[in-house]
Amino acid sequence: MAEPGRHPGTVPAVEEPPSDLVVVGAGAAGLFASLTAADAGARVTLVSARPLAETASYWAQGGLAAALAVDDSPAQHLEDTITAGRGLVRRSAAEVLAEEAPARFADLEALGVRFDADRHGNLALGLEGGHGIRRVVHAGGSATGRRILRQLSADVVEEQRIEVLEGRRVQALAGVDGRVCGVLCDDGRTVAARAVILASGGAAALWSRTTNPPGSYGSGLLLARAAGADLADLEFVQFHPTAVVGIPGREGFLITEAIRGEGATLHDADGERFVDELQPRDAVARAIHRLLVERDQRAVYLDMTAIDPARFPNVVEALREAGHDPATRRIPVSPASHYVMGGIVSDLDGRSTVDGLYAVGECACTGLHGANRLASNSLSECFVFGHRAALAGLDEPVPAGAPAAPAAEIAPPPSRETRHAMWRDAGLERSAEGLRRLLDDPHPLAGLVAASALGREESRGAHARSDFPATDPELDQRHSVIAADAGTSRFVKWT
Ligand SMILES: Cc1cc2nc3c(=O)[nH]c(=O)nc-3n(C[C@H](O)[C@H](O)[C@H](O)COP(=O)(O)OP(=O)(O)OC[C@H]3O[C@@H](n4cnc5c(N)ncnc54)[C@H](O)[C@@H]3O)c2cc1C
Numbered sequence: 001m002a003e004p005g006r007h008p009g010t011v012p013a014v015e016e017p018p019s020d021l022v023v024v025g026a027g028a029a030g031l032f033a034s035l036t037a038a039d040a041g042a043r044v045t046l047v048s049a050r051p052l053a054e055t056a057s058y059w060a061q062g063g064l065a066a067a068l069a070v071d072d073s074p075a076q077h078l079e080d081t082i083t084a085g086r087g088l089v090r091r092s093a094a095e096v097l098a099e100e101a102p103a104r105f106a107d108l109e110a111l112g113v114r115f116d117a118d119r120h121g122n123l124a125l126g127l128e129g130g131h132g133i134r135r136v137v138h139a140g141g142s143a144t145g146r147r148i149l150r151q152l153s154a155d156v157v158e159e160q161r162i163e164v165l166e167g168r169r170v171q172a173l174a175g176v177d178g179r180v181c182g183v184l185c186d187d188g189r190t191v192a193a194r195a196v197i198l199a200s201g202g203a204a205a206l207w208s209r210t211t212n213p214p215g216s217y218g219s220g221l222l223l224a225r226a227a228g229a230d231l232a233d234l235e236f237v238q239f240h241p242t243a244v245v246g247i248p249g250r251e252g253f254l255i256t257e258a259i260r261g262e263g264a265t266l267h268d269a270d271g272e273r274f275v276d277e278l279q280p281r282d283a284v285a286r287a288i289h290r291l292l293v294e295r296d297q298r299a300v301y302l303d304m305t306a307i308d309p310a311r312f313p314n315v316v317e318a319l320r321e322a323g324h325d326p327a328t329r330r331i332p333v334s335p336a337s338h339y340v341m342g343g344i345v346s347d348l349d350g351r352s353t354v355d356g357l358y359a360v361g362e363c364a365c366t367g368l369h370g371a372n373r374l375a376s377n378s379l380s381e382c383f384v385f386g387h388r389a390a391l392a393g394l395d396e397p398v399p400a401g402a403p404a405a406p407a408a409e410i411a412p413p414p415s416r417e418t419r420h421a422m423w424r425d426a427g428l429e430r431s432a433e434g435l436r437r438l439l440d441d442p443h444p445l446a447g448l449v450a451a452s453a454l455g456r457e458e459s460r461g462a463h464a465r466s467d468f469p470a471t472d473p474e475l476d477q478r479h480s481v482i483a484a485d486a487g488t489s490r491f492v493k494w495t
Pocket of ligand 1: 020024025026027028029030047048049053055056057059060061062063064065144145167169180197199200201204211212213215216219220254323338340360362368375376377378381382393418458
């Protein structure tokens with residue numbers, strides 16, 4: 001695998017005044033990292049391929065988790081995160097998240113985000129699966145992502161130190177002597193900087209049935225790998241239990257877990273309840289999947305008739321627009337791929353295994369989520385680690401020369417066939433047979449997911465193997481890492 005700046009077919013640098021930081025991606029992680037760096041006096045170039053409304057962050061509904069209630073504490077948040085992660089959470093990363101989420105929440109308020117209050121004017125806290133206490137702050141009911149992103153992007157536009165390259169895709173990372181210090185955009189422009197922060201989002205749209213926007217196919221993971229970075233835990237893909245089925249125009253539309261937190265219930269086709277709706281996501285999603293496979297059915301039914309529609313306005317509005325009234329009818333739902341716990345290996349300051357390259361938000365893998373992300377921890381992760389990486393990146397040296405980048409296409413979008421193969425062979429339950437077939441898929445990330453899932457011969461959290469149904473205690477705390485020059489994973493213990 002070529003290192004940046006040492007690739008055979010390199011593109012010469014185009015003259016651009018260097019920035020301190022290049023941030024790739026304008027979701028929650030990228031916007032917040034940019035604002036943090038600018039606040040510290042740095043000049044930032046923010047590159048974003050897709051419009052705001054097509055980021056996963058904009059679509060976030062439930063909210064962000066932070067220990068803010070008087071009877072809550074970071075220690076309890078940490079314990080819930082560790083329990084949900086099924087023996088694979090990297091404790092140091094989860095500690096950072098639980099400790100720093102309240103401060104980042106305060107930053108968001110200072111930046112102008114208005115979070116919902118209850119009728120007494122106190123902060124309204126939602127309950128979601130796996131949380132032992134009400135801990136999820138939200139804005140505009142279930143319009144949390146939209147509200148936060150609108151505010152942060154308005155703040156970015158106001159900030160003179162941030163230059164935004166909108167509608168520009170980063171097609172390769174650029175470097176000098178094995179160190180990343182710039183990006184090559186699809187218009188041929190190279191931007192140099194002390195460090196590059198990838199905040200390019202997740203990869204759940206590699207699967208055909210997904211809650212994610214189409215751009216979330218893991219381009220950042222492939223850019224990082226091409227630059228020499230390790231990837232990890234790609235077998236852990238969270239399937240959200242309640243995505244809409246069979247409502248035209250709303251296929252895969254997510255119905256937030258917070259609605260179950262408020263009392264919505266799941267029923268089979270005969271109207272019977274069959275699962276504890278407030279278990280962590282992996283358990284609820286698998287219970288639905290097994291029931292549907294056993295009965296050869298397409299959907300179970302979410303009963304939210306007792307829920308106040310004003311609490312979740314955008315969910316209710318979207319369903320009504322599609323001709324379903326959730327106040328009177330149960331909604332057909334089934335699992336859909338939602339969140340990839342794996343990603344670019346990064347430390348507690350977002351540093352990847354390549355000098356000068358950082359990763360934050362959903363594209364990163366700090367080990368924080370282990371084998372199963374606790375609901376609403378990912379927005380918090382964007383802010384906590386986006387903040388840390390922005391500050392750490394400013395300590396990197398000024399580039400030693402003009403960075404160069406490989407000219408080849410590194411991160412193509414997946415074809416329809418790849419997305420269907422991912423759903424069939426790397427879905428809620430996998431086996432060696434399907435995974436071996438997927439190894440030969442032409443999309444580079446599909447083969448890496450298959451290799452990671454094949455290597456983990458156990459079932460744990462979001463990774464269920466029908467041929468290895470038990471959890472192997474020998475693999476507790478063992479992350480599966482794929483080095484940039486390797487096609488298979490090795491198990492590594494992180495501290
Ligand atoms: C429907 C839905 C609901 C959710 N609800 C919640 C919730 O309530 N709470 C919670 O904590 N989490 C939730 N999540 C998960 C959470 O929203 C995401 O994990 C998080 O927002 C990811 O943020 P990000 O900044 O890492 O990436 P994104 O928000 O996906 O942003 C990625 C950015 O990178 C850009 N990009 C990608 N590749 C390139 C490239 N090559 N060049 C230039 N730009 C590029 C994209 O255009 C985009 O701007 C939800 C997710 C979905 C899909």
